[in-house]
Amino acid sequence: MKMYYRSWLVLLLFVGSLFFTGCDMFAEEQEEGDNLLYVYSWGDYLSPKVLEQFEEETGIHVVLDEYDTNESMYPRIAEGAENYDVLCPSDYMIQKLIEHDLLQPLDFTKLPNAQKYIGEDFFRQSEAFDKGHKYNVPYCWGTVGIMYNTRMVKEPVDSWSILWDPKYKGEILMQDSARDAFMIPLRMLGYSMNTKNPQELEEARNLLIQQKPLVQSYGVDDIRDKLSSGEAALGVIFSGEAINLMKANPDLRFCPAPKEGTNLWIDSWVIPKNARHVENAHKFIDFICRPDIAAKNFEALGYSTPNVSVREQEEDDEEMEGYLDIAFPPAEVYHGQETYSYLGEVFDKLYTRLWLQVKVE
Amino acid sequence: MREQIKKFYLGLVVLFMYAPIAVLIAQSFNASRYRGQWTGFTFQWYTALIENEDIMNAFLNTLSIGVLSAAVATMLALVTALGMRRMGSQGRIFFRGLANVPLLNADIVTGISLMLLFLGFGLRLGYDTILMAHVVINLPYAMLCILPQVLLMDRVCYEAALDLGATPAQAFYRVILPELKPGIMAAFLLSFAMSADDFIVTYFTKGAGIETLTTEIYAELKLGIHPEMYALSTLFFGAVVVLVSLLLFNYRVIRRYRKAEKRGADE
Amino acid sequence: MSNSKSLQRFFAVPFGLWSALFIVLPLFFVLWHGFTDGNGAFTLENLTTVLQWEYLKALGLSVELALVSTIICLVLAYPLCLILQGLRKAKGIMIFLLFLLPLWMNSLLTTMAWQTILEKNGILNEILRFCGLPDMALINTPAAIIIGMVYNFLPYMALPLYVSISRIDHSIIEAAWDLGANRWQTFRHVMVPLSMPGIVSGCTMVFIPALTTFVISALLGGNKILLIGNIIEQEFTAAYDWQLGSALSMVLMVFIILNILLEAFTENTDSRKKVKA
Numbered sequence: 001m002k003m004y005y006r007s008w009l010v011l012l013l014f015v016g017s018l019f020f021t022g023c024d025m026f027a028e029e030q031e032e033g034d035n036l037l038y039v040y041s042w043g044d045y046l047s048p049k050v051l052e053q054f055e056e057e058t059g060i061h062v063v064l065d066e067y068d069t070n071e072s073m074y075p076r077i078a079e080g081a082e083n084y085d086v087l088c089p090s091d092y093m094i095q096k097l098i099e100h101d102l103l104q105p106l107d108f109t110k111l112p113n114a115q116k117y118i119g120e121d122f123f124r125q126s127e128a129f130d131k132g133h134k135y136n137v138p139y140c141w142g143t144v145g146i147m148y149n150t151r152m153v154k155e156p157v158d159s160w161s162i163l164w165d166p167k168y169k170g171e172i173l174m175q176d177s178a179r180d181a182f183m184i185p186l187r188m189l190g191y192s193m194n195t196k197n198p199q200e201l202e203e204a205r206n207l208l209i210q211q212k213p214l215v216q217s218y219g220v221d222d223i224r225d226k227l228s229s230g231e232a233a234l235g236v237i238f239s240g241e242a243i244n245l246m247k248a249n250p251d252l253r254f255c256p257a258p259k260e261g262t263n264l265w266i267d268s269w270v271i272p273k274n275a276r277h278v279e280n281a282h283k284f285i286d287f288i289c290r291p292d293i294a295a296k297n298f299e300a301l302g303y304s305t306p307n308v309s310v311r312e313q314e315e316d317d318e319e320m321e322g323y324l325d326i327a328f329p330p331a332e333v334y335h336g337q338e339t340y341s342y343l344g345e346v347f348d349k350l351y352t353r354l355w356l357q358v359k360v361e
Numbered sequence: 362m363r364e365q366i367k368k369f370y371l372g373l374v375v376l377f378m379y380a381p382i383a384v385l386i387a388q389s390f391n392a393s394r395y396r397g398q399w400t401g402f403t404f405q406w407y408t409a410l411i412e413n414e415d416i417m418n419a420f421l422n423t424l425s426i427g428v429l430s431a432a433v434a435t436m437l438a439l440v441t442a443l444g445m446r447r448m449g450s451q452g453r454i455f456f457r458g459l460a461n462v463p464l465l466n467a468d469i470v471t472g473i474s475l476m477l478l479f480l481g482f483g484l485r486l487g488y489d490t491i492l493m494a495h496v497v498i499n500l501p502y503a504m505l506c507i508l509p510q511v512l513l514m515d516r517v518c519y520e521a522a523l524d525l526g527a528t529p530a531q532a533f534y535r536v537i538l539p540e541l542k543p544g545i546m547a548a549f550l551l552s553f554a555m556s557a558d559d560f561i562v563t564y565f566t567k568g569a570g571i572e573t574l575t576t577e578i579y580a581e582l583k584l585g586i587h588p589e590m591y592a593l594s595t596l597f598f599g600a601v602v603v604l605v606s607l608l609l610f611n612y613r614v615i616r617r618y619r620k621a622e623k624r625g626a627d628e
Numbered sequence: 629m630s631n632s633k634s635l636q637r638f639f640a641v642p643f644g645l646w647s648a649l650f651i652v653l654p655l656f657f658v659l660w661h662g663f664t665d666g667n668g669a670f671t672l673e674n675l676t677t678v679l680q681w682e683y684l685k686a687l688g689l690s691v692e693l694a695l696v697s698t699i700i701c702l703v704l705a706y707p708l709c710l711i712l713q714g715l716r717k718a719k720g721i722m723i724f725l726l727f728l729l730p731l732w733m734n735s736l737l738t739t740m741a742w743q744t745i746l747e748k749n750g751i752l753n754e755i756l757r758f759c760g761l762p763d764m765a766l767i768n769t770p771a772a773i774i775i776g777m778v779y780n781f782l783p784y785m786a787l788p789l790y791v792s793i794s795r796i797d798h799s800i801i802e803a804a805w806d807l808g809a810n811r812w813q814t815f816r817h818v819m820v821p822l823s824m825p826g827i828v829s830g831c832t833m834v835f836i837p838a839l840t841t842f843v844i845s846a847l848l849g850g851n852k853i854l855l856i857g858n859i860i861e862q863e864f865t866a867a868y869d870w871q872l873g874s875a876l877s878m879v880l881m882v883f884i885i886l887n888i889l890l891e892a893f894t895e896n897t898d899s900r901k902k903v904k905a
Contacts, residue, residue, distance in 0.1 A: 038569055043583065063570035068583050071866035078868070079480060082487075082569040170748070170765070176851050177866070216748075217768050217850025221583040229395055231748055352867045353682070359854045360685045367711045371723065374708055377779070378730045381741035384751065385733065388744075396744055437643060444639030456640060458888075459647045465832070465888050467840035469857055470877045473864060474654030477874075481657055497650045560736060560843065565864070578736045582847065586740065594737055601732040605725060613718075 037280040040065045040073065040084040042267070043221055045140075047300030054287050060280050068220045069177050077102055077272055085275040086284055090267050092179070092340035094136055095129035097270065099342060104273045105134040110282040113289035122306035126266055128339050136268035137285050140303040142239035143334060144180060144263045145256040149249075152233035157255045160184050163234060164207070169214045173226055173235035176218035178355035179340055180263070181208060184236070187260040194341050201354055208358045218359070227252060238265070240303030243323045254326060257333050264337035266306075304328065382598065389591035396586070406592040413589045419577035420593065422488070423557050426573060430495035431503075431552035437496070438503035438548055439541070442511035457508070464501035471498065472565035479566065486568030494566040498559060499552035506548035510541055655881075661874035674875035683859065687879065690856040693770060694838035697777035701785040701834045702827065704778070709790045710819075717794075724790055731783050739776050739847050746772050746848070768850035776844040781837055785830040792826025793819070828894045832887045840880055856880065 039046070043066040051062050065084070067073040070093040076082055078100065089097065097103050108115060114137045122138040130136050148157050152171060155162075163172055163184070175181055183193040185204035195201060216232050227235045228248045237245070242254040256262075269285045271278060287293055291309035298305050298314070304327055311328050314320050320327065343351070392401035410416065441460075445453050463471050475494045476486070484490055514537065522532040538545075560575035567576055574593075581587055665671045677683070708727075712720040730738065745751045747767040756763060766772045796819065804814045820827075842857035851858075856876065863873030 040569065043580070065569045066580060069866055071868065075865060075868045076569070082485060084569060212852070215852065217852055219583075219851060222585075225395065225585050229398060229749070349867075349869070352862075352869075356854070356859065357682050359852070360682045360689075367714075370707060371711060374704065375726065378727055378782070380745065381738040381779070382730055382733050384741040384744055385737055388741075396740075437646065440639045441643035444637055444641070444643070447637040448640070456643070459651065460643075461888075462647075462651050465836065465891075466884055467836055467857075467877075467880050469840050469842065469860055470658065470880055470884070471654075473860070473873065473877055474658045475650070476864075477657035477661060477870070478650070478654040493650065500646075554732070558731070558735060575734060575736055578734060579843070582736065582740060586737075590737070594734055598729075598733050602729065605729065609722065609725070 035060050035280075036063060037061070037086065037277050037284055038063045038065070038082075038084045038275075039086050039284070040067065040076070041086075041088040042066060043068055045088060045267075045301065045303075047297050049300065050288070050293055050297050053293070053296075054284065058280075058283060058287070060277075060283065062284075071177065080274050083274050083276045084272055085277045085281040087270050087272060088139055088267050089270065090265050090340070091126070091129045092342045094268060094270055095342035097272075098130060098135055102273055103135045103270050104275070104278070106137065106271060106285070107282060111137065111286045111289070113286045113291075117289050117291060117294070117307050117309050119306045119308045122266065125264070125339065126268065129341060130268075136270050137289065138266050138268045138306040139288065140240060140301070141264070141266045141306055142304050143256050143329075143337065144175075144183065144236060144265070145239055145242070145254055146234060146258060147227055147237045147242060147245060147252055147254050148234045149227070149230060149232075149251050150253055151230070151251050157234075157253070158259050160188050160258045160260050163236070164211050164214070166214060168233055170216050171233035172211075172215050173223045173232045174211075174215050174218050175223075175236050176220055178351040180236070181218075181355060181358070182351060183263050183340075187258075187262065190260075193263060193338050194343060196343060196347055198350065201350065205354045205358055209361045212358065212361055238303075239326065239329070240301060242326050243302035246323070256326065256329060257337065262337055264334050264339050266339065298327070302327065385591050386595050386598075388588065389595040391588065394585070394588060406588040407596075410589040410592045410596075413587065415572070415577060416574075416587065416589050416593060419572040419574045422571060423574040426488070426492055426495055427553045427556040430492055430499050430556045431549050433496045434499035434503040434552045435507070435545060435548045438500060438507045439511075439545060442504065442508045445508065446511055446514075457504070460501050460504045462501075463498050464505075468498075468559070468561035469565075472562040475562065476565040486566060487571055488568075490566045490568065491563055491571070491573065494562050495556045495559065498562055499555055502551045502555050503548035506551060507541065507544045510544035514540060658874045658877050658881075661870050662878045665871060674871045675878075677872055678875050678879055683856075683876065686854050686859055687856045689770075689853070690839050693773055693777065693855065694835050697774045697781065697838050698785075698831050698834045700774065700778050701782050702789075702831065705782060705786040705789050705830065708786060709793045712790065713793050713796075720794070724786070727786060728783055735780055736843060736847075739780065739844055742772070742776050742779065743767065743847055746775070767848065768852050770849075770853060772848040773845050773853060773855075776848045777834075777838045777841065780841075780844065781834040784833040784837075788829040788833065789823065789826040792823045796822045825894055828891055832891055836884060836887060839883060 037060050039062055041064065045066070046064070051064065054060065055062055067076075070090050073087065073089060074093065074096065077084065077087065077097065087097075094103070118138055122141060123133050125141075126133050126136055126138055146157050146160070146162070148162075153162075153168070162168070163174070174184075179193075182201065182204050185207035186193050186195060186200065188207065189200065189203055191197070191200045191204070217226075219226070223235045223237055224241055224245060226232045227237070228245055230249070230251075239254070239256050242252075242256070246252050246254065269288065271281045271285075275281055288297065289307060291307065291313065294305055294307035295310050295313045298307075298310050311324075314324070314327070387399075388396065389406055390402050390404070391399055392403040392405070393399065441456070445456055448456070472494070475490075475497065479486060479490045479493075518536050518540075519532050522536045523529065527535065558575065560579060563573050563576055564579065567573070572580065578586065578590060581590065662674055663670055663672070665673065712724055714720075715723070743750075747753075748763070748765070750767070752766070753763045766775070800822070801814060801818060804818045809817065840857045840860075842855065842861045845853055845855045845858055849855075856879075860873050860876045860880075863869045863876065867873075
């Protein structure tokens with residue numbers, strides 16, 4: 001009978017010890033409070049080596065959380081249930097965060113690298129969503145384009161209309177987010193991608209419904225996997241992913257800006273209002289803007305960087321040969337392209353609903 | 362002929378159930394990082410697994426949340442079942458119905474309602490909220506295992522122990538607990554399994570910087586799964602297979618032993 | 629003695645409090661969000677939105693796919709349990725465990741593995757090509773989602789079914805045989821009614837998760853096929869419309885309540901039958 005006492009004691013001790021180690025963990029977290037940094041960023045958007053180096057140099061421990069769309073990031077910030085210190089949203093989402101008073105102005109005196117190395121062009125472009133650029137430091141930018149597999153697509157690709165070509169039925173991958181999905185038909189119809197005209201939006205929706213039977217799947221990051229393995233012939237992707245994909249599969253080519261016009265996007269670092277490690281957040285942003293770090297990040301990610309020091313560092317790099325024009329596109333690619341702006345709650349909901357109508361069709 | 366059809370049918374179902382598992386195990390030995398391309402045999406993901414902090418952290422979270430939530434749910438179920446023994450049938454029906462709500466409810470509704478509750482009370486989503494949510498979803502399974510045993514339990518032994526001078530506490534530990542041991546074990550194991558495999562409820566009640574295995578897998582699904590994950594699940598599955606076969610073997614040995622003993626006694 | 633007896637009843641108090649806090653109250657939170665607008669004022673707008681055709685269409689498709697996979701699960705599991713019941717008990721349990729073991733593999737990973745099997749250049753099509761057969765275009769179709777649902781939920785059908793079939797007294801079946809019933813008649817008039825509790829609880833245990841899943845449809849439907857679970861998930865994450873998401877959850881709760889009533893009803897008639905017997 002004693003056996004039972006003992007086994008219960010062992011179980012209790014086991015559970016108890018787990019519980020106490022759990023408590024210890026929390027205690028530690030609080031003690032270390034000042035040396036933490038909660039980063040909330042896109043999936044695979046920071047080189048792990050860069051994070052390691054940051055931790056080594058500053059002694060600040062980074063807790064990294066990732067999201068896959070701007071839209072899934074927003075509620076977590078708006079609810080304020082979690083205190084992130086640094087975020088990396090896109091243009092229109094930054095505007096939305098500013099309008100809802102969820103960001104704090106940056107202290108640029110603590111960001112000397114950002115002032116020195118981030119191109120003037122990009123700060124100017126960011127005026128579109130952050131008047132007087134008080135809140136953001138640009139991190140990556142690019143366009144939305146078409147990646148295609150030359151084994152299956154023999155013709156030159158320079159227009160969105162190829163995504164409506166019945167020849168490629170079941171071979172087309174589209175972006176699964178309302179704004180990116182509607183941008184394409186809106187541009188094809190010659191409308192603004194920030195339109196608030198319901199009639200124009202309905203026309204765009206009808207085009208998307210018409211295209212749906214040709215689409216293999218709507219995706220986000222999984223588009224990369226499917227393009228590189230040859231599962232699909234055409235896919236809509238962000239320009240930053242092009243270089244890595246072309247390195248992985250030499251059959252792939254990229255059209256960065258179809259002739260109807262495309263979206264020019266900027267992802268920037270911002271600090272939410274309820275951040276608890278503001279000092280660390282500034283250190284982090286400035287660290288990211290340091291030329292050697294920016295270069296490391298660029299090499300790991302392949303996304304175009306607004307950091308003017310990087311192109312010089314990369315020009316002699318053999319690995320980058322043939323890719324420089326994609327990484328640092330000539331001005332005609334991005335000049336005159338539209339950037340998303342925040343359209344307000346009513347139109348947010350309208351876009352979501354129209355997109356839903358496409359998806360249930 | 363009829364026998365062969367039966368065997369064929371069993372074989373087909375086994376094939377259906379194990380085909381994806383075979384694929385996962387194969388992928389854990391695949392040298393290519395990408396799904397669906399076989400480029401050669403390797404053990405590298407098994408060694409890389411130990412160094413993959415994200416996966417190991419998620420694994421430890423899954424383990425500790427599983428053990429803790431299963432233990433709490435089991436104890437709560439045991440205490441509740443003992444209380445329900447003394448209730449009228451209406452009270453029992455009411456409590457049993459209440460306990461079954463999370464079982465019959467859709468996971469997505471359970472997860473969302475708990476998230477709304479936690480946020481409504483201003484809690485920060487994190488380890489503790491996942492733990493509480495897991496106790497909620499484990500409880501019906503624990504009750505399912507323990508309640509029938511408690512209700513069928515024979516009171517004679519317990520009262521005999523009391524008559525023989527045992528205190529209620531002694532009688533509880535020495536008579537009731539041993540009798541309920543199989544139910545308690547089953548409740549704990551089933552709860553642990555439910556907690557470890559839950560995705561939807563965890564997804565809605567988890568906070569920043571904390572992942573369990575399932576949420577980590579979901580995050581990786583979109584970016585391409587790290588092959589270390591296949592290695593981990595292969596190891597885990599292997600461990601379960603070994604454990605179950607040991608249990609079965611053990612059970613057969615015991616039975617054979619008992620049979621022999623009985624025969625001996627009969628003679 | 630009687631004192632400790634009435635005391636023992638209070639053992640259930642912690643559970644009562646627990647369920648009030650973590651089972652009942654959360655559901656009221658859902659109701660509250662479903663019946664209010666963003667500022668907390670009462671409104672029926674969320675519910676009327678739910679009645680618009682795009683939501684009804686998704687709901688209809690979800691019900692359809694869930695029903696189809698429930699039926700397939702039943703049709704697959706019933707013969708399986710009959711075969712196992714015909715074996716020696718130890719052997720039957722052994723083989724049954726074999727079917728339950730895959731539950732221990734993470735269900736997200738196994739669903740992902742189905743994607744690898746079914747996709748355009750996937751394993752199934754490679755095998756078909758190797759045999760000189762034409763490709764099957766399964767991925768991103770409702771069929772792929774149904775395969776995923778059947779795979780994930782088959783054990784939940786098999787478990788209660790096996791329990792209730794193995795409980796059937798063999799002498800009853802023999803009696804039916806003796807009375808001249810043929811195989812089909814025995815099955816139809818003896819086996820099915822006696823295993824009804826297992827059938828019902830198996831069906832509810834498959835139907836509800838199949839109706840509400842969002843993972844299987846996302847992975848195997850390529851986000852082209854939207855189920856009600858996907859929409860709810862998106863309302864709570866991407867669209868950030870908790871009010872509408874809660875209203876949609878309330879629609880699901882109606883199905884769940886129907887299910888509970890169905891199960892309670894069969895349990896009731898079942899126990900009444902037993903009393904009669």
